[in-house]
Amino acid sequence: TALAAGGGQIGSGLLLVVGFLTPLAATGVIGVMTVALTVKWRHGLWVQNDGYEYPLVLVATAAALAATGPGAWSLDAVLGLASYPLWWAALALAAGLGSGLLTRLVLHRTA
Template sequence: MNAGLLLLRLLLAGLLAGHAAQKLLGWFRGMGPDGTAPVFESWGFRPGRPLVLLAGTCELTGAALIGSGTATPLAAAVVMGTMIVAAAPNHPNGLWAHLGGYEVPFVYGALALALATTGPGAWSVDHAAGMEGASGPLWALAATALAVTAAIPALTLRRRNLRTTAPASRPAARDD
């Protein structure tokens, strides 16, 4: 089980770090902060550049914490909150990614929730620090509550910004 949890953590961390690198550095065919900012603004996340930097930093922080198995409930909350916000622009398209849906952020957030529930396993900083008791349904519930609470301001700002923007001026959402 510990090997499986380590593999799960490292895979999720690698994918999150890749998305962060697309936003922050333009790696992996990403557009970097300046190229991603107009996309964020079209989704209602304004001002675009600072919010791109915030999203990328949250993804990178979540990746580092999840990958190392450090403060796992907090790490899960960071990832889930970021993914709740990331799912919003594609929510009208439904779940499936091939139809422009929110499948990718849903899966990343769900994996983070699973890790908050199970804990990171014995091969983690949490275990080495004697924090293996910081997991389970109550910790997962607390992480989810923190994630939702943290996502609300960004989603509220987005909703307000979209109400003040004419629908014809918004480009179609795209996956980064």
């Protein structure tokens, strides 16, 4: 599972950096950070207490990127894919949150 999570983080991050398939990349980031958020949930919000503040910020940032699009200097723009409809952002958010929560539910072990 660590390899899958690491691959998801690296792959989604690289796709976001080059601006390729932005809604799909945002979905990956949202999914991985949702798992991180659930792990840190019991510590509260604030990061100084090992809370979920930072994963929440990354989820919001990925959702915002899915909503606003990749920008003019992206592979999506070069390939003519840059104008994703707004419903893609809602789909990316729902799929990312759903996949992260499902992953956490399936793989969670009690100590």
